[in-house]
Amino acid sequence: MTEKLVITGASKAFPGVQALDDVSLALAPGCIHALLGENGAGKSTLIKIITGVHRPDAGTVLLDGEPVQFASPREAIARGISAVHQERNLIPRFSVGENIVLENLPRRRGLVDYGEVRETARRFMAPLGLEIDPDTPVRNLSVARMQLVEIAKALSLDARLLVLDEPTASITPYETETLFRLLRELRDKGVAILFVSHKLDEVFELCDSVTVLRDGRNACASRPLEGLDRADVVRLMIGREEQTARRTERTATGEPVLALRNVGTELGHRNVDLEVRAGEIVGLYGLVGAGRTELAKAIIGAAKVTSGEVQVDGKAVTIDSVATALSRHRIGYVSEDRKHEGLILMHSVRRNVAVTVWGRIARALGWLPNRAERDAVTPYIDRLQVRTPSLAQPVSLLSGGNQQKVSVAKWIAAEVRVLIIDEPTVGIDIQTKVYLHELIHELAAAGTAVILISSDMPEMISLADRIAVMSEFEVVGEIDNDHDATRMGEAIMARIHKVEGAT
Numbered sequence: 001m002t003e004k005l006v007i008t009g010a011s012k013a014f015p016g017v018q019a020l021d022d023v024s025l026a027l028a029p030g031c032i033h034a035l036l037g038e039n040g041a042g043k044s045t046l047i048k049i050i051t052g053v054h055r056p057d058a059g060t061v062l063l064d065g066e067p068v069q070f071a072s073p074r075e076a077i078a079r080g081i082s083a084v085h086q087e088r089n090l091i092p093r094f095s096v097g098e099n100i101v102l103e104n105l106p107r108r109r110g111l112v113d114y115g116e117v118r119e120t121a122r123r124f125m126a127p128l129g130l131e132i133d134p135d136t137p138v139r140n141l142s143v144a145r146m147q148l149v150e151i152a153k154a155l156s157l158d159a160r161l162l163v164l165d166e167p168t169a170s171i172t173p174y175e176t177e178t179l180f181r182l183l184r185e186l187r188d189k190g191v192a193i194l195f196v197s198h199k200l201d202e203v204f205e206l207c208d209s210v211t212v213l214r215d216g217r218n219a220c221a222s223r224p225l226e227g228l229d230r231a232d233v234v235r236l237m238i239g240r241e242e243q244t245a246r247r248t249e250r251t252a253t254g255e256p257v258l259a260l261r262n263v264g265t266e267l268g269h270r271n272v273d274l275e276v277r278a279g280e281i282v283g284l285y286g287l288v289g290a291g292r293t294e295l296a297k298a299i300i301g302a303a304k305v306t307s308g309e310v311q312v313d314g315k316a317v318t319i320d321s322v323a324t325a326l327s328r329h330r331i332g333y334v335s336e337d338r339k340h341e342g343l344i345l346m347h348s349v350r351r352n353v354a355v356t357v358w359g360r361i362a363r364a365l366g367w368l369p370n371r372a373e374r375d376a377v378t379p380y381i382d383r384l385q386v387r388t389p390s391l392a393q394p395v396s397l398l399s400g401g402n403q404q405k406v407s408v409a410k411w412i413a414a415e416v417r418v419l420i421i422d423e424p425t426v427g428i429d430i431q432t433k434v435y436l437h438e439l440i441h442e443l444a445a446a447g448t449a450v451i452l453i454s455s456d457m458p459e460m461i462s463l464a465d466r467i468a469v470m471s472e473f474e475v476v477g478e479i480d481n482d483h484d485a486t487r488m489g490e491a492i493m494a495r496i497h498k499v500e501g502a503t
């Protein structure tokens with residue numbers, strides 16, 4: 001069998017970083033191949049070489065046995081290569097439909113045929129369970145739905161080589177299952193699929209073979225996944241055994257720091273009751289579209305509370321802006337959307353982390369020297385192992401996972417009383433995830449009230465004390481977490497299905 005894709009000796013340097021060094025990979029048709037490695041290992045760089053975004057400094061790429069050197073992504077598409085990139089590439093002000101068919105806009109007598117746009121878009125949305133109006137502007141969608149739109153777009157190109165860079169990072173296991181069914185169908189039709197994920201369970205469930213990168217080099221190249229177990233793969237990725245999380249003992253104390261009483265919002269929440277005490281981690285679990293991120297936005301004043309009461313320290317408050325939430329009530333929100341809300345991409349790593357601590361430094365010193373900024377930032381950058389040539393590096397040039405670390409570090413550094421953390425470990429590699437979980441435990445142990453929004457069930461079960469289950473913008477149940485993964489998982493899904501089955 002001829003290989004679909006063979007990469008030999010690929011190297012690529014950026015200023016201060018050798019992103020890829022002599023990397024090889026071979027991918028057969030009808031095969032799903034995992035590309036694994038820690039944050040910054042070089043996965044996305046390799047994918048960008050395959051898809052014509054970057055040109056390699058050295059090495060060859062063979063497509064169907066023939067050497068190729070794409071000058072642009074469009075050339076790669078023309079040769080039957082379709083990709084979902086890690087950083088989303090949708091055009092926010094365009095509709096879902098326009099985005100999906102962007103590469104081949106259907107025309108009639110010179111004009112875009114919008115009937116056809118909608119119809120084609122629906123055809124690729126339906127199998128993914130994406131039931132929204134194709135005329136909706138993409139900027140109105142949640143991160144999860146944007147991810148599904150991006151996948152629909154990639155599938156619409158009918159490619160023979162499909163490259164997926166963390167396609168499941170922002171969607172829940174439920175949507176993931178649907179995607180995997182589609183991918184297996186494509187594989188059975190002979191499509192070659194390259195799949196990047198930090199969720200190893202998914203990799204073992206879906207993939208046939210694997211390439212692991214470590215520091216830009218092959219830790220292994222194109223081996224069958226059969227015969228390898230999780231520990232083997234982790235060892236290849238990090239070069240040693242995986243460390244497990246230390247749990248800091250803690251007890252929740254006193255009255256709730258933050259409480260929602262019968263809250264309704266302009267976004268559609270109804271009768272939401274929720275409390276969180278100092279030292280407590282309360283989880284919010286739900287499927288895509290359950291209204292968890294939207295609830296966070298209402299709490300921090302980015303959306304209006306229209307009924308009921310928000311209480312801080314037992315007193316009713318009105319939080320009308322994110323600035324009030326932080327400065328008056330010391331409530332912070334780690335956004336799931338790092339690209340649009342969490343980070344200023346062209347600013348340095350240092351600036352991005354320091355922005356939440358400026359007030360504190362300036363109050364203490366009366367001014368803001370660079371040194372104080374650096375000292376405030378460095379411990380968090382170290383703890384989360386942010387891989388960057390320097391603190392002055394623009395965040396836009398970091399790998400996806402390292403950007404995510406910066407976005408979380410900024411809010412941990414803020415030392416707020418209530419921290420709402422939305423999907424903190426999306427795109428973060430397994431070892432860093434352990435460090436981040438330790439940090440969240442420590443934060444709570446030091447008295448922060450934490451609200452954790454996560455679609456990662458094991459993460460939820462490992463971190464939360466109580467889990468509030470949301471469905472269709474209501475809290476439909478609250479469960480004390482006994483940390484038994486199977487029992488908790490079943491209890492949570494039972495709540496969701498009871499409600500969603502009933503409507």
Ligand SMILES: Nc1ncnc2c1ncn2[C@@H]1O[C@H](COP(=O)(O)OP(=O)(O)OP(=O)(O)O)[C@@H](O)[C@H]1O
Pocket residue numbers: 014015017018019037038039040041042043044045046086387388397398399400401402427429
């Ligand atoms: N355009 C760029 N300019 C400078 N450095 C870059 C650029 N793109 C990537 N890098 C660097 O190259 C290295 C590899 O990055 P890459 O994005 O390929 O990692 P990755 O394996 O995809 O990581 P992640 O799991 O975090 O997505 C990183 O050190 C990153 O900071």
Ligand SMILES: [Mg+2]
Pocket residue numbers: 043044045086165399400401
């Ligand atoms: Mg990447």
